[in-house]
Amino acid sequence: MKTPLEELQAIVRINSVNGNEEPVIRYLEHLLSEAGIDSTVIAHGPKRANLVAEIGDGDGPVLAFDGHADIVAVGDEEKWVHPPFAAEIADGKLYGRGSSDMKSGLMAAVLALIKVKQSGQPIHGKIRLLVTVGEELGLLGASQLADLGYADDIESLVVCEPSGASRQTVLKMPGIPAGFVQPDGPAEQRFIFIAHKGSLTYEVRAKGRAAHSSMPELGINAVKALIDYYEKQEHYFATHKVTDEILGEMTPVVTMIHGGEQANTVPEKAVLTTKIRTVPALTNEAILADLQALIDECNQAGDAQLELIVSESAHPVKSSPQAKIAQLAKRIAEKQFNDKLPLIGISGGTDAAKFIEKNPKMAVIVFGPGNDTSHQTDEYVRVDAYENCLACYEKIMTEYFK
Numbered sequence: 001m002k003t004p005l006e007e008l009q010a011i012v013r014i015n016s017v018n019g020n021e022e023p024v025i026r027y028l029e030h031l032l033s034e035a036g037i038d039s040t041v042i043a044h045g046p047k048r049a050n051l052v053a054e055i056g057d058g059d060g061p062v063l064a065f066d067g068h069a070d071i072v073a074v075g076d077e078e079k080w081v082h083p084p085f086a087a088e089i090a091d092g093k094l095y096g097r098g099s100s101d102m103k104s105g106l107m108a109a110v111l112a113l114i115k116v117k118q119s120g121q122p123i124h125g126k127i128r129l130l131v132t133v134g135e136e137l138g139l140l141g142a143s144q145l146a147d148l149g150y151a152d153d154i155e156s157l158v159v160c161e162p163s164g165a166s167r168q169t170v171l172k173m174p175g176i177p178a179g180f181v182q183p184d185g186p187a188e189q190r191f192i193f194i195a196h197k198g199s200l201t202y203e204v205r206a207k208g209r210a211a212h213s214s215m216p217e218l219g220i221n222a223v224k225a226l227i228d229y230y231e232k233q234e235h236y237f238a239t240h241k242v243t244d245e246i247l248g249e250m251t252p253v254v255t256m257i258h259g260g261e262q263a264n265t266v267p268e269k270a271v272l273t274t275k276i277r278t279v280p281a282l283t284n285e286a287i288l289a290d291l292q293a294l295i296d297e298c299n300q301a302g303d304a305q306l307e308l309i310v311s312e313s314a315h316p317v318k319s320s321p322q323a324k325i326a327q328l329a330k331r332i333a334e335k336q337f338n339d340k341l342p343l344i345g346i347s348g349g350t351d352a353a354k355f356i357e358k359n360p361k362m363a364v365i366v367f368g369p370g371n372d373t374s375h376q377t378d379e380y381v382r383v384d385a386y387e388n389c390l391a392c393y394e395k396i397m398t399e400y401f402k
Contacts (some may be wrong), residue, residue: 004107004108004111004386004387004390005089005094005383005386005387007031007107007110007111008087008094008099008103008104008107008381008386009087009089009094010027010087011024011027011028011098011103011106011107012085012087012094012096012097012098012099012103013085013086013087013096014027014085015071015085016069016070016071016098017070017071017072017073017074017097018070018071018072018073018133018134018136018137019047019048019070019134020047020048021044021047021048021049021068021069021070021133021134021141022047022048022049023047024069024103024131025041025049025050025051025069025131025133026041026049028051028069028106028110028131029041029051031110031114032053032110032113032114035114035117035118036117036118037053037055037113037114037117038053039051039052039053039129040052040053042144042145042148044133044134044140044141044144048133048134049133050130050131050132050133050141050144050145051069051129051130051131052128052129052130052131052145052150053113053128053129054126054127054128054129055113055116055117055123055126055127056123056124056125056126056127056401057122057123057124057125058125058126059124059125060123060124060125060126060401061125061126061155061156061400061401062125062126062127062128062153062154062155063125063126063127063128063154063155063156063157063158063325063396063397063400063401064127064128064129064130064151064154064156064157064158065109065112065113065127065128065129065130065157065158065160065393065397066130066131066132066142066157066158066159066160066350066351066352066355067102067105067106067109067130067131067132067159067160067161068102068106068131068132068133068134068135068136068141068142068351069103069106069131069132069133070132070133070134070135070136070137071097071098071101071103071136072097072098072101072136072375074097075377076377079377080377080378081095081378082095082096082378082380083096084096084097084379085097087099089383092382092383092384093380093381093382093383094380094381094382094383094386095378095379095380096379096380097379098379099370099379099380099381100162100369100370100371100373100374100379100380100381101161101162101370101374101375101379102160102161102162102368102370102374104368104369104370104381104385104386104389105160105161105162105368105369105370105389106131106160107386108160108368108369108386108389108390108393109129109158109160109393110129111390112390112393112394112397113127113129113397115394116394116397116398119398121398123397123398123401124401125400125401127397128150128154130142130145130150130351132144132145132351135350135351138312139312139314139349139351139353139354141351142351142352142353142354142355143354145354145355146354146355146357146358147358149358151354151355151356151358151359151362152358152359153359154355154359154362155362155363156323156324156325156362156363156364156365156400157325157352157355157362157363157364157365158325158329158365158366158367158393158396159350159351159352159364159365159366159367159368160367160368160389160393161350161366161368161370162368162369162370162371162372162374163190163191163192163193163366163367163368163370164188164189164190164191164368164369164370164371164372164382164385165188165189165191165371165372166187166188166189166371166372167185167187167188167189169372170189185339186337186339187382188371188382188385189339190333190337190339190341190367190385191341191342191343191344191367192326192329192330192333192341192342192343192344192365192366192367193343193344193345193346193365193366193367194246194318194319194320194321194323194326194343194344194345194364194365194366195244195246195247195316195317195318195319195344195345195346196247196316196317196345196346196347196348196349196350196352196353196366197247197250197251197277197278197279197316197345197346197347197348197349198277198278198279198284198313198314198315198316198317198349198353199275199276199277199278199312199313199314199349199353200275200276200278200284200287200288200310200312200313200314201273201274201275201276201310201311201312201313202273202274202288202291202308202309202310202311203271203272203273203274203308203309203311204226204229204233204271204272204274204291204295204306204307204308204309205269205270205271205306205307205309206222206223206225206226206229206259206269206270206271206272206304206305206306207222207268207269207304207305207306207307208220208221208222208225208266208267208268208269208270208303208304209266209268209303210261210265210266210267210268211265211266212264212265212266213263213264213265213266214264216266218266219266219268220266220268220303220304221266221267221304222259222260222267222268222269222270222304223259223260223267223270224304225270225298225302225303225304225306226257226259226270226271226272226306228298228301228302229272229294229295229298229306230254230257230272232294232297232298233254233274233291233294236290236291236294237252240282240290242279242281242282243279243281244279244280244281244316244318244345246318246344246345247279247280247316247318247345247347248279248345249279250276250277250278250279250281250282251276251277251347252274252275252276252277253274253275253276254272254273254274255273255274255275256271256272256273257270257271257272257273258270258271259271277347278315278316279316280316280318283315284313284314284315288308288310288313291308292308295307295308314349314353314354315353315354315356315357316353317349317350317352317353317356317364318345319363319364319365320363321343323363323365324363324400325363325364325365325396325400326343326363326365328396328399328400329365329367329392329396330343332392332395332396332399333367333388333392336388336391336392336395337388346366350366352364352366367389367392368389369381369382369385369386369388369389370385371385
């Protein structure tokens with residue numbers, strides 16, 4: 001029988017870069033089955049699948065734990081000191097792609113579920129494990145599971161994403177009070193996130209008519225049409241500055257612009273891409289409706305035609321710091337880690353954005369063993385953080401139903 005650390009090494013050694021998640025899902029399915037826990041594997045396409053498992057008698061609330069099986073690409077493997085799929089352990093750290101984001105949190109939740117099952121303690125309600133595909137690119141698995149109804153009855157959700165950071169990173173974080181990080185404190189500061197911004201990604205595509213640059217009057221300049229729209233969009237965001245007391249300001253950023261084909265041709269096509277980190281005060285739907293109104297205005301005034309194409313829309317997530325799951329996790333984690341774990345918000349999104357669309361009443365926390373090395377070369381998770389989070393998850397699972 002493998003130790004919890006060996007189980008984590010086993011899944012870190014599986015290359016589950018986005019699009020190849022099924023090997024991790026099958027490993028977890030087998031692990032759960034050996035412990036007497038049935039699971040449902042839900043296909044999402046070739047080499048891709050989600051997993052759902054439950055324990056408990058159903059006579060009470062539903063507490064869910066969420067993790068994703070996909071990882072980001074390795075990048076230049078020659079830059080890694082520790083090979084990305086070797087799961088090497090050195091100086092109290094387990095290295096590997098996905099070790100921090102988020103196979104350590106995922107495996108901790110799986111093993112905690114197994115421990116609670118094997119303890120024989122009655123669970124008057126349900127503990128639901130949700131393992132998803134495609135979190136890193138589009139929240140695909142969470143969207144599928146939400147559409148299938150797996151979020152409808154959740155009372156509280158623990159997203160096992162990384163919620164730690166090095167002392168050096170914490171010192172650079174906005175809003176951290178002076179003296180919070182102690183020189184003789186732990187190597188990593190842990191947090192419990194109770195809110196995160198939403199995300200909205202879209203293109204505005206302009207279609208004009210090509211013509212020779214010597215006779216521009218015969219064409220319709222798509223770049224000019226897009227610039228006219230861009231100025232209206234900039235004015236819109238300048239006059240719609242919304243702020244949340246936990247998450248801060250909504251942040252819109254124009255990230256790409258493309259137009260034209262060659263120097264002597266009136267451009268027929270142009271595309272502008274924008275990414276917005278949204279907050280609850282102005283919903284994604286309201287923003288899109290306002291932007292469509294700007295596009296309609298441009299289309300009525302000019303000859304070029306503009307079109308709004310939405311590629312991603314994930315809602316912001318915000319829960320009360322007084323929620324049962326937030327207070328329970330804080331009490332348990334602060335004792336386990338022997339440190340203070342502030343309840344704060346973050347900018348980056350999680351699977352919870354899709355679950356909360358279907359069930360806005362659920363309380364959400366983000367709490368996991370990973371850190372700010374996620375997506376980086378020589379990504380790692382501290383072994384003690386992994387083991388402590390495993391212990392925390394087990395205690396949360398049992399004490400939540402008391």
